[in-house]
Amino acid sequence: MSIRAGVVAVQGDVSEHATAIRRAADSHGEDVSVTEIRTAGGVPDCDLLLLPGGESTTISRHLHREGIAPEIVAHVEAGGPVLATCAGLIVAAVDANDDRVDELGLVDVSIERNAFGRQKDSFEAPLAVAGLDDPFPAVFIRAPVIDEVGDAEVLAERDGRPVAVRDGPVIGTSFHPELTEDFRIHDLAFFESVARA
Ligand code: GLN
Numbered sequence: 001m002s003i004r005a006g007v008v009a010v011q012g013d014v015s016e017h018a019t020a021i022r023r024a025a026d027s028h029g030e031d032v033s034v035t036e037i038r039t040a041g042g043v044p045d046c047d048l049l050l051l052p053g054g055e056s057t058t059i060s061r062h063l064h065r066e067g068i069a070p071e072i073v074a075h076v077e078a079g080g081p082v083l084a085t086c087a088g089l090i091v092a093a094v095d096a097n098d099d100r101v102d103e104l105g106l107v108d109v110s111i112e113r114n115a116f117g118r119q120k121d122s123f124e125a126p127l128a129v130a131g132l133d134d135p136f137p138a139v140f141i142r143a144p145v146i147d148e149v150g151d152a153e154v155l156a157e158r159d160g161r162p163v164a165v166r167d168g169p170v171i172g173t174s175f176h177p178e179l180t181e182d183f184r185i186h187d188l189a190f191f192e193s194v195a196r197a
Pocket of ligand 1 (some may be wrong): 052053054055056057085086087088090113114141142143144
C-alpha cells in the first residue's frame, strides 16, 4: 500500500513540495500518493502532511475557516509527521507574535515574522542541519526566525538564531527546502525516521 501524503494547498509551492516528497519516498523504494488539501475531510486520510509557505495570516485564516486546523492538530496528536516550512512554521508555532495568526500550537517556539529584514529579503545559504551529513542549500524568502525555543530541538541556526526545529513528529523550517533539487529535508521529516525505526 502506498503512503498517503497531504500538501495543504492554500498557498505556496504545492507542486514543488509534492515533487520533493515523491523523490524522497522513491529514494527509500516507497510508493507515495500526494493529495492537495483545501477543505476539511482530507487530512484524516493522510499519513504525512506538509504545510507550505506563503502568507501566514492568510493560511491561518483559511485553515480555521475550512475546519482543517483541528484535523491537523489531531494528526500530530496521533503522532503523524508534518513538515512546516516558512509561513507554515509560523502557523504551526505556539506563538507567532502576531494577532492575525491563530496558531496551531504544534511547535513549541515563538516566532519573529520577516525577521531577516528588507535588505536580505531573499537569499540562499548553505546551512548545517542536524541529521544531514553535508550543508543544505537553504533558500530564505521574507523568512521568520525562531525567537524562543521551548520543548523543541534546534536542528539548524543562521547567525546564531534557530531556523529549523523538531518538536516530536513536526519539523519546522524558516527556509524553503522545496526550492532546490535537494530533498533531504523532506526525507528527514517523513521517511528517514521511518526507515530507521
Ligand atoms: N513573510 C511570510 C509571513 O510572515 C512568510 C514568507 C514565506 O513563507 N516565504 O507569513
